[in-house]
Amino acid sequence: MTHIFVNIPTSDLERAKAFYTALGAGINPLFTDENAACIVWDENVFFMVLTKEYFATFTDKQIIDPKTHAQxxxxxxxxxxxxxxxxxxxxxxxxxxxxxxxxxxxxxxxxxxxxxxxxxxxxxxxxxxxxxxxxxxxxxxxxxx
Structure with a gap:
């Protein structure tokens, strides 16, 4: 079985958690801390919403601003x-x-x-x-x- 984890950056983790739960998604507390939140859409689809600073630890590439650039x-x-x-x-x-x-x-x-x-x-x-x-x-x- 394949699970999908989409990593996306945020400038405000608490705001992002509130936004995605308002859409009906859940949060997996086992993979949520001050750097990241695991947003659960269903048993196979998850968003890892990461602070920009934490997101940057996974790549050497520049982290873009999604307000001005589409990735x-x-x-x-x-x-x-x-x-x-x-x-x-x-x-x-x-x-x-x-x-x-x-x-x-x-x-x-x-x-x-x-x-x-x-x-x-x-x-x-x-x-x-x-x-x-x-x-x-x-x-x-x-x-x-």
């Missing part, structure tokens, strides 16, 4: 369009920002949320049939209906 965009699926909108509402109410309008492709609906540090999260819902068939087949079938 990555993390996509997380939801089970419905309503769930995408609900998590966005929670994120916006907890200090996040929406950098661009929602994108609706017919087979997929997505919205981007920047956490208070500027890390980019994409929340998306894809029609299950489109995931199985591919978007072109799905759209062609639904255009005829």
């Amino acid at each position: 990555t965009s993390i996509g997380l699926s939801r089970d419905s369009r309503d769930e995408v909108d609900a998590i966005m509402a929670a994120g916006l109410a907890s200090g996040g920002t929406e950098p661009k309008p929602a994108q609706d492709y017919g087979f997929m609906y997505s919205r981007d949320l920047e956490d208070p540090d500027g890390n980019i999260l994409g929340f998306l819902y894809m029609e299950p049939q489109a995931a199985e068939q591919g978007p072109e087949v799905y759209l062609a079938e639904h255009a005829q209906a």
